[in-house]
Amino acid sequence: MTWSEMQPLLEQACWDTLYMVGWSTLIAVVGGLPLGVLLVLTDRGGLLQNVVANKVIGQVVNVARSMPFIILMVALMGFTRSITGTTIGREAAIVPLAVGAIPFFARLVETAVREVDGGLVEAVQSMGGNTWTIVRKVLVPEALPSLIASTTTTIVALIGYSAMAGTVGAGGLGDIAIRYGYQRFETELMWITVAILAVVISLIQFAGDYAARSLHSRGGRSGPAPKLRLLKAATADTKTV
Amino acid sequence: MITTSGLTKVYRSRGREVTALDGVDLHVREGEVYGVIGQSGAGKSSLIRCVNLLERPTAGTVTVAGQDLTALAGRGPRAGKELRQARSRIGMVFQHFNLLSTRTVQDNVELPLEILGTSGKERSRKALDLLDLVGLADQAGAYPAQLSGGQKQRVGIARALAGDPKVLLSDEATSALDPETTRSILQLLRDLNRQLGLTVLLITHEMDVVKSVCDSAALMERGRIVESGTVGELLATPGSQLASALFPVSGEVSADDRTVVDVTFQGEAATQPVISQLSRTYNIDISILGAAIDTVGGLQVGRMRIELPGRYEDNVVPIGFLREQGLQIDVVGQGHEGQESVLVKEGAK
Ligand SMILES: Nc1ncnc2c1ncn2[C@@H]1O[C@H](COP(=O)(O)OP(=O)(O)O)[C@@H](O)[C@H]1O
Numbered sequence A: 001m002t003w004s005e006m007q008p009l010l011e012q013a014c015w016d017t018l019y020m021v022g023w024s025t026l027i028a029v030v031g032g033l034p035l036g037v038l039l040v041l042t043d044r045g046g047l048l049q050n051v052v053a054n055k056v057i058g059q060v061v062n063v064a065r066s067m068p069f070i071i072l073m074v075a076l077m078g079f080t081r082s083i084t085g086t087t088i089g090r091e092a093a094i095v096p097l098a099v100g101a102i103p104f105f106a107r108l109v110e111t112a113v114r115e116v117d118g119g120l121v122e123a124v125q126s127m128g129g130n131t132w133t134i135v136r137k138v139l140v141p142e143a144l145p146s147l148i149a150s151t152t153t154t155i156v157a158l159i160g161y162s163a164m165a166g167t168v169g170a171g172g173l174g175d176i177a178i179r180y181g182y183q184r185f186e187t188e189l190m191w192i193t194v195a196i197l198a199v200v201i202s203l204i205q206f207a208g209d210y211a212a213r214s215l216h217s218r219g220g221r222s223g224p225a226p227k228l229r230l231l232k233a234a235t236a237d238t239k240t241v
Numbered sequence B: 001m002i003t004t005s006g007l008t009k010v011y012r013s014r015g016r017e018v019t020a021l022d023g024v025d026l027h028v029r030e031g032e033v034y035g036v037i038g039q040s041g042a043g044k045s046s047l048i049r050c051v052n053l054l055e056r057p058t059a060g061t062v063t064v065a066g067q068d069l070t071a072l073a074g075r076g077p078r079a080g081k082e083l084r085q086a087r088s089r090i091g092m093v094f095q096h097f098n099l100l101s102t103r104t105v106q107d108n109v110e111l112p113l114e115i116l117g118t119s120g121k122e123r124s125r126k127a128l129d130l131l132d133l134v135g136l137a138d139q140a141g142a143y144p145a146q147l148s149g150g151q152k153q154r155v156g157i158a159r160a161l162a163g164d165p166k167v168l169l170s171d172e173a174t175s176a177l178d179p180e181t182t183r184s185i186l187q188l189l190r191d192l193n194r195q196l197g198l199t200v201l202l203i204t205h206e207m208d209v210v211k212s213v214c215d216s217a218a219l220m221e222r223g224r225i226v227e228s229g230t231v232g233e234l235l236a237t238p239g240s241q242l243a244s245a246l247f248p249v250s251g252e253v254s255a256d257d258r259t260v261v262d263v264t265f266q267g268e269a270a271t272q273p274v275i276s277q278l279s280r281t282y283n284i285d286i287s288i289l290g291a292a293i294d295t296v297g298g299l300q301v302g303r304m305r306i307e308l309p310g311r312y313e314d315n316v317v318p319i320g321f322l323r324e325q326g327l328q329i330d331v332v333g334q335g336h337e338g339q340e341s342v343l344v345k346e347g348a349k
């Protein structure tokens, strides 16, 4: 294969991956953020303490999170069809990707929000703030550096999931690597794909780290905390990918 | 201004019960600085947190500025609108400042105003005024992490004042600060109390804090208030632990061959003629072991420790004479011993 043959393939694949990962990250953040906050609020001693709700949400999140993605994808086919009208293509892949990423992100949000100093919550309560004010003005802003690190972790995990979605016709870089690299022995193309992935993942982690750290240094604390957590979360979660 | 009656708080966790407050009756008058002192675990934080109902009392009532807060609290664990409104009129400062690290100093002070729904322009005007009041006008744009402990507490105080409270609650506000900074923060609280007529309820384990700013004080032990009153009243109470801790005099204690007594006098009372009169009348040798004059809670107080020869029983008449002169007499040692030690040790920590 010549470069001029490879180039359009790679370009399309990059766009497809970006499209899938972008949308599913957005949905994961929109869905996982409230879920993660809710997990903290409904916990024992929380502002909206509700042991039953907490147990139910927690269990659903745990099960969904530890479900192997490939199984989730197959299991959700009916659901996917009812939403997108098809089970193949990049739009269809977004559904299982988002469904898998929501609980993944929710747990990371939960951890981040739990780390917010309870004294701050108390301070806002003493000013007469309600729960919603506390979420908006304390929990989310104070957890922001960690939340950004969590988003980075989620994006990287989603790139991994999306490669798997690629195998069932969703397109993207994973699809290229498998179809050309594995099935047609186009080793060169496969290595280029690997290189692109490596660069993209590094860039995302670098950008995420940078954003988290610049927020942190505005708060005056030194940098390594969010990065450590990011690494820990990433290694802890690779098994589900 | 603040009244609690029969305030009781029992924490239940995993089947264990801890009674942190055991029927506390507290009365803080309008415009005074009231200190509650006690060892750690005595229930001080529980008390102050019950005053604005951050902690739900198990029993008893809390009234602040004529409003029964316990009645506003309702049944559920969450604070209703009325309670939240009442809280916004009670300022609170914390030991660890509790400033939002992602907001600038000015934005931290504006936070209570945002909650009250004040408009943006009014908010920033008010925040800058308050920062000026606490002496931090030049730090409005800084982040809390860039400030020293004392500066952070000043921001905490400015923030607590944003809602124009009549009452300020302070839970160990100076305990994380060095002595120098502690003094300046206490001075600030005192000034605010005078300038704004602010009623201050402060919690501390340091006797010096009570000594330098409080008009009244209470001693807490195991969830109960064991002594309370204005500083003047306390000093005039024979055997008061708070008084002897507020104003310790050193010297030996009574023994078989001597009786040691502390003579306390307030204001202009002259002891010198009384002592010499005592000596002449009863023909005894009196040695002065120690004496001090100090200002406690704005009162001039003098205390003298004197030694009379012979056992207590031999000195009942001379001691009676001193009491007749209107002086406060505490016999030191032999059953009275150790009164001051608990708090002095605690304050020295
Ligand atoms: N949230 C809580 N749950 C259980 N026990 C508590 C809680 N808060 C305080 N206590 C207990 O109540 C007692 C009084 O505590 P506290 O009011 O913090 O005292 P202080 O402020 O005087 O040190 C202590 O025995 C403490 O362990």
Ligand SMILES: [Mg+2]
Pocket (backbone or CB within 6 Å): B044, B045, B046, B172
């Ligand atoms: Mg305490």
